Amino acid sequence: MNRSLLGPILSVSGVAKTFVLHLREGARLPVVNGAGFELFAGECVALGGPSGAGKSSLLKMVYGNYRVDAGAILVRDGAETVDVARTSPRRLIRLREDTMGYVSQFLRVIPRVGALDVVAEPLIGDGVPREEATARAGELLARLNLPERLWSLPPATFSGGEQQRVNIARGLIAHRPLLLMDEPTASLDAANRQVVVGLIEEKKRAGVAILGIFHDTEVREAVCDRVIDVTDFAQAA
Ligand SMILES: Nc1ncnc2c1ncn2[C@@H]1O[C@H](COP(=O)(O)OP(=O)(O)OP(=O)(O)O)[C@@H](O)[C@H]1O
Secondary structure, three states, X not given: OOHHHHOOOEEEEEEEEEEEEHHHOOEEEEEEEEEEEEEOOOOEEXXXXXXXXXXXXXXXXXXXXXXXXXXXXXXXXXXXXXXXXXXXXXXHHHHHHHOEEXXXXXXOOOOOOOHHHHHHHHHHHOOOOHHHHHHHHHHHHHHOOOOHXXXXXXXXXXXXXXXXXXXXXXXXXXXXXXXXXXXXXXXXXXXXXXXXXHHHHHHHHXXXXXXXXXXXHHHHHHHOOEEEEHHHHXXXX
């Protein structure tokens, strides 16, 4: 991968954020100040630092769920570059559909939709015929050791680890050049953690850039090329 030719997929610069708690007499909680880093195709980078350092908050800023007070979050979207910090909600939704995937820790269950369809949905949204999308969803769920008897059932009643595997399959089934992952292996046993490590390695080989929070040291060491210490972006309260 020629970095200088392609440039970064994600470029964060000068990002600052302070939470203001209006229901607590305007108490101010500074999280980051002057946060800056770049992410290139085919690499996996972990956000590191102790609990409360601001890892999840920074990830949510990149995804556009949290507003920033200052700075730029530039994401390459084909021939265009989108500044998540400033773009319109409509453009952000399109960026998420085409370019920036997010694998959260928990599955947001869709009522009455079976696991196989939950997983196939992003591919169908990309225009893949339903039969092919469902077959690929089945392959992925089998790889993640989700028993076939569960595939037609809505995941609402699944165990934590089963739901997380459905969530990972849904988050990884379609190609998105930038993937954000928030503790994707938190509820998984050792065997399934290894499956996820393999899936992440495949994404990297396909040129996907991954930014994530990986508390599991073994997983982090297996997949991450470097760690960004979020405490470097801390500001004095
Ligand atoms: N929505 C919010 N409103 C107010 N404060 C928040 C909000 N989200 C996070 N914080 C505060 O920001 C700080 C950073 O939280 P964050 O969840 O980003 O840390 P973290 O590094 O991901 O921690 P952990 O490893 O424990 O998940 C914490 O002090 C937290 O209380």
